[in-house]
Amino acid sequence: MRRRDALADAAIEILGTAGIHKLSHRSVDEQAGLPPGTASNYFPRREDLLAAAAARVAELHVAGMAAADHEAAGPVGRDQLAELIGADLFASATQHRTRYLAVCELTLEASRQPALAGAMAQLGLAAMEATVAEHRALGLPTTPEQVQALMTLFAGTLLTLVAGPPQAVTPDATLTLARFMVRGVLGTGPDPG
DSSP: OHHHHHHHHHHHHHHHHTOGGGOOHHHHHHHHTOOTTHHHHHOSSHHHHHHHHHHHHHHHHHHHHHHHHHHSOSSOOHHHHHHHHHHHHHHHHTTTHHHHHHHHHHHHHHTTOHHHHHHHHHHHHHHHHHHHHHHHHTTOOOOHHHHHHHHHHHHHHHHHHHHSOGGGOOHHHHHHHHHHHHHHHHOSSSOOO
16 A cells, blocks of 8 residues: 555656646656556556546545544634634645645546546545534534535635745635635524534
């Protein structure tokens, strides 16, 4: 599994820094520092390599989200949810910028490749289930539809942030965006949490 993860991580790095047209089995082997032919042994087709990169991004994102949520104390309300989302937006657009630029590349490629689109859809469902479970663990009464709306707003906001100038991404800016997202989806009435 470590070698598969290393290859997927190398693919993510190439996608996020050089773009989808620079991704090849050879470039992944070189990026991972592995012997030629290693990537093609694990992922025979380029589509398999793209799907592995997408799965790895989802795995890393869900793990990061879970780690942040475990730091949150007890049941959280809208304000704390906005803080969690704002912090995740900031980390995703700065510390993990390359990872989410790779997601942009994968998303665009999925619009042209039905097999990748299917893999991305399955990963989306898994991310949705994981996010609903995280909300339940935090004591949030969000519905699956509300979680989907938050995820969609998060993805669009993150695209804007990673495609723009890095210096424009600040903790205050991402918190403000997250507050608007949460208020837009969950309203501004009394906090049920």
